[in-house]
Amino acid sequence: MNAYLSIDDVGITFQTEKGSFRALDHVNLKVEKGEFISIIGHSGCGKSTILNIVAGLLQATEGGVLLENREVDSPGPDRAVVFQNHSLLPWLSVYDNIKLAVDKVHGKTKSKEERHAWIMHNLQLVRMDHAKDKTPNEISGGMKQRVGIARALAMEPKVLLLDEPFGALDALTRAHLQDSLLEIQRRLGNTVMMITHDVDEAVLLSDRIVMMSNGPAASIAQILKVDLPHPRRRVELADDAQYNHYRAEVLRFLHGHAPASAAA
Numbered sequence: 001m002n003a004y005l006s007i008d009d010v011g012i013t014f015q016t017e018k019g020s021f022r023a024l025d026h027v028n029l030k031v032e033k034g035e036f037i038s039i040i041g042h043s044g045c046g047k048s049t050i051l052n053i054v055a056g057l058l059q060a061t062e063g064g065v066l067l068e069n070r071e072v073d074s075p076g077p078d079r080a081v082v083f084q085n086h087s088l089l090p091w092l093s094v095y096d097n098i099k100l101a102v103d104k105v106h107g108k109t110k111s112k113e114e115r116h117a118w119i120m121h122n123l124q125l126v127r128m129d130h131a132k133d134k135t136p137n138e139i140s141g142g143m144k145q146r147v148g149i150a151r152a153l154a155m156e157p158k159v160l161l162l163d164e165p166f167g168a169l170d171a172l173t174r175a176h177l178q179d180s181l182l183e184i185q186r187r188l189g190n191t192v193m194m195i196t197h198d199v200d201e202a203v204l205l206s207d208r209i210v211m212m213s214n215g216p217a218a219s220i221a222q223i224l225k226v227d228l229p230h231p232r233r234r235v236e237l238a239d240d241a242q243y244n245h246y247r248a249e250v251l252r253f254l255h256g257h258a259p260a261s262a263a264a
């Protein structure tokens with residue numbers, strides 16, 4: 001039987017003014033339903049490119065992506081993306097930003113009252129129901145990311161695609177949001193692919209960490225299975241030998257694959 005999400009021998013070549021650029025080569029990954037996968041690797045190795053291919057925003061040159069055995073060839077509500085810099089519409093309230101997505105995805109299947117309850121439920125999940133009437137410029141960066149995550153969850157996607165969702169946040173806000181995401185993901189059983197540069201974030205949240213080689217022609221170099229029991233609590237894990245082992249593995253990998261310019 002095929003995996004829930006299957007990235008099969010994906011390669012991509014971009015045509016640029018300077019000629020063609022081979023970004024990814026022979027990328028293969030099978031993701032199970034409910035799995036939390038992190039993708040880590042040096043800048044420019046092709047993490048966003050993989051995510052965008054899964055999102056259907058980019059077309060692979062070779063190979064392809066199957067989600068529940070159906071080929072991904074365009075963006076769709078079954079794959080919600082959260083970017084580093086939130087993509088909320090600034091002229092709509094927090095509530096209406098989520099409503100837009102909910103009406104699109106659930107407009108035919110849920111009544112108006114059900115949709116309202118669903119919007120509020122998802123705002124409560126990320127603890128943003130108190131700010132439902134505010135516009136994005138009236139709330140902080142961390143709050144905007146919370147709303148972006150609520151909007152993605154409200155679409156009930158098969159796969160949640162997170163491109164450095166906490167990259168632009170301060171350490172404390174980031175830690176809070178990681179904890180909420182972990183708790184929500186465990187509760188709802190979402191299938192998640194998340195790009196990160198943060199080793200602790202990857203170990204804390206993931207079932208598996210996909211480590212990429214440097215480009216051009218980047219591929220998956222190593223996959224680390226993170227066998228830490230849940231619930232995972234960051235304070236307790238700080239002294240946990242297994243946690244520190246995984247952390248060291250990823251750091252060793254990144255150090256060993258440092259781009260030539262950074263290795264000196």
Ligand SMILES: Nc1ncnc2c1ncn2[C@@H]1O[C@H](COP(=O)(O)OP(=O)(O)OP(=O)(O)O)[C@@H](O)[C@H]1O
Binds near residue numbers: 021042
């Ligand atoms: N549309 C494009 N045209 C040409 N080259 C591209 C295009 N998109 C990405 N690339 C190149 O492909 C490579 C991978 O880019 P990508 O953005 O996926 O890397 P990344 O690992 O996500 O980087 P970062 O961690 O810095 O965000 C880079 O060398 C980038 O310059």
